Amino acid sequence: AGGKFLAAYVTTSPSALADEAVLAEVLREHTAALLPEYMVPVSFTRLAALPTTSSGKLDRTALPAPDLTAGSGGGRPPETDTELALAGVFRDVLALPEGISLSVDDDFFRLGGDSILAIRLVARASQRQHTFALRDVFEQRTVARLSQKITKEVEAEVLSTSTVAVPASPTxxxxxxxxxxxxxxxxxxxxxxxxxxxxxxxxxxxxxxxxxxxxxxxxxxxxxxxxxxxxxxxxxxxxxxxxxxxxxxxxxxxxxxxxxxxxxxxxxxxxxxxxxxxxxxxxxxxxxxxxxxxxxxxxxxxxxxxxxxxxxxxxxxxxxxxxAPSVTTTLTEVADIATALNMDQIESQIELIERTESLDEALYSADRTQVIHWYGSRTDATMRETIRRALHATGYGSRLGGVVDHEAPLLPDAVLGRLGPMTVTVPVPIEQEAWHPDPQFALARYGSILGRRLLAGRPIAPILVSRSYSAGAEPLAIEPSEAAYRAVIRYRVEAGSTVLTVIGFSRAVLLAFENALGKVGDDADRRAWRP
Known part of the structure; x- marks a missing residue:
């Protein structure tokens, strides 16, 4: 397959199963019972001994390339129109070379498929007028069985064929x-x-x-x-x-x-x-x-x-x-982008969020809220920068964790025209002034198998800076979608003023933040209201 995957190498005792295929099946069942689906190896390669370097460590470069096609091609070739179409989608999603035969009985996951690629399979098949649910990929697994299910549903004209599978959004x-x-x-x-x-x-x-x-x-x-x-x-x-x-x-x-x-x-x-x-x-x-x-x-x-x-x-x-583009089309595009991400590009952001381990819990207070009415016109980007600079100017920046989460569009044109769950949060240093929205970190964390492994257990920024659009009855407490954060700053940009709802900081931080706003921004009037 053309994507990245987990490969296992094993050594066995003389009394172990001799048949490679049977051994692989036993090991696959054993690991599947102990590990989540995305951590089950795609291939199992038996070696007489694991290669080592001169210092006695495992020599990864000397490991043989796994044979993902060892169990493929053994069944009959695709014959019906549905089977031929699905086989083409299998080959496309799995990036199988043309020289490798694909039978209707080959298992999607044993050829290198995973849950992310399964989402792409459902979306690509839907584009070719073959509709099935993501759970069908996990249950049916082969071209033959998926083709049979599609044919039966079309013949029975069941209502479920009118539903359209949608890739899961990062949210x-x-x-x-x-x-x-x-x-x-x-x-x-x-x-x-x-x-x-x-x-x-x-x-x-x-x-x-x-x-x-x-x-x-x-x-x-x-x-x-x-x-x-x-x-x-x-x-x-x-x-x-x-x-x-x-x-x-x-x-x-x-x-x-x-x-x-x-x-x-x-x-x-x-x-x-x-x-x-x-x-x-x-x-x-x-x-x-x-x-x-x-x-x-x-x-x-x-x-x-x-x-x-x-x-x-x-x-x-x-x-x-x-x-506006359908949410199905948009999220399929997002899933394709997430699958193709290079994890090396998020290393700097991983280092950034590790700052949060040194934050001072005493600077946060979940039940404290302040609303600040700040007169004067500002752009969205200016407001985000002003909030970061004000937090930095309080003198508490590093003790607050040093990082805030800002909202960023999933796609370049998502701010205008793309509707749906098209916003994600990405970490930004409090002291950073200029910032360009880049959703790669969030896409890696919530849309990529490799990213989930890499970022599993990593913290998130303790502060969320979020834009609000509602003109009335603004919630004065942290909402469920914000519950992972210790503090939230919502801002609403209006024609002649900006309204900030600041939730979750201690009294000392709130006072310092309010005073800092006048120093780092312009000299516009501001008025605070404490509920």
Whole structure:
């Protein structure tokens, strides 16, 4: 195979099994019972003795190249159109040379496949109109068995063939590794719309949104702790609903906070409900809250969806929604990029996050929050740099861990036009001023088998710097999607001001940070509010 893989070399006693194939199968079953799937060797090579250097250490350069094709080509060649198409996809994904024969009975994983390549297999097969789920690759494993399953499903016209497999996003992998409840990572945004909208008008607008954006039909299946599968459910099986809040005499902020909770409670991503919409009406306004699962959307996407919903309910606005690439297409592109990453390119960031081992826990306080209104216009990049410089100017930089996590787009054009879970976090030194967003570290950590091995057990930055888009009822506590961090700084850039919500620092750090903002930024007025 053309990718990297684990190869095992063994020495045996004279009484061991003589047949190489039988020995390999026994060893494969034994390691599979002890190790996670991605750590099971692809090949097992028996040697009379392991080669050593003159100093007695293992001589890796003298090990023979493993023969990945030892068990291939023994069955019949592909014959039907489906088998020929799937064999081509197998060969393409596994990067098998043309000179190597491939039978319909060859096992995908014994030819060098892994869970990441299995995702690519599902996506590439779907592009050729052959749809099956990721779990089918693990269960069927060969061209023949996958072809039989596809043929049976087409003949029976089962509904599952209308679903589209989606590669897991880095965000979903973060949720899986956190061991949190699958439905706990939810992003919300609120809006106040003019006029008293009817239930039917809001429902029609919401249904149009769900139909237009496949990310709002995403479903997740938690097969096991190590394997979560995702797919897009067809619109024909979806019945969007919304909830109405009845709170007489409550203030707008109270209603918006309650609506956030109500919309979040509607989400069940394991049953193709990755979003929820709740509303309350007065005689002059309609208050709405849109909640979307973090595996389906980042904060920018939630904001864009809410703006599209606003336009759909406005009689004077343009009802046409801007077209965006499907989440299936986008995440397939991301998976391809992650698979091709060179791990040497993230060495500097590995050294960076190891700084966090020296942080001072006394400088963090989970229950302390401060909101700072800072007047004057700033760009997104300027705000990120200002926050880092202010943290550095507090004098606590190294004791805070020396590193913050910034958000970066997964793809070069993701900030504009790409909707979905298209934002990841990457570590940046507090003292660094200029910074160019590069998602390679996050892609390696959550999208690459090799990256997971390399970064397993490594810490993350203790501070998250995140952009918020919501204009009202900003949560004043660390949310589930932020729970891995000791402190969070959210900033919202508006036309004439910037609002910072600072959560999780000690009182001394908060005071020093507020004072430092005026020194490292411009002389714009600022006003702090402590809840």
């Amino acid at each position: 979903l992998e973060r949720i899986r590794e956190s061991r949190d409840d699958p439905n706990s990572w939810i992003l919300t945004e609120t809006a106040v719309l003019p006029g008293s909208l009817t239930h039917d008008a809001l429902l029609a607008a919401y249904a149009s949104l769900v139909q237009e954006h496949d990310l709002l039909r995403l479903s997740v299946q938690t097969v096991s702790r190590r394997l979560w599968l995702t797919w897009v459910t067809p619109m024909a099986t979806i019945a969007p609903t919304l909830s109405r809040l009845h709170v007489a005499g409550a203030s707008p902020s109270t209603q918006l906070t309650a609506l956030r909770t109500m919309a979040s409670q509607m989400i069940d991503v394991t049953n193709a409900r990755p979003s929820g919409l709740a509303y309350a009406s007065s005689s002059t306004h309609t208050y709405i809250a849109l909640a979307v699962h973090a595996a389906a959307a980042d904060r920018y996407t939630v904001h864009q969806l809410l703006e599209a919903l606003r336009a759909l309910t406005d009689d004077k606005a343009n009802k046409s929604m801007p077209s």
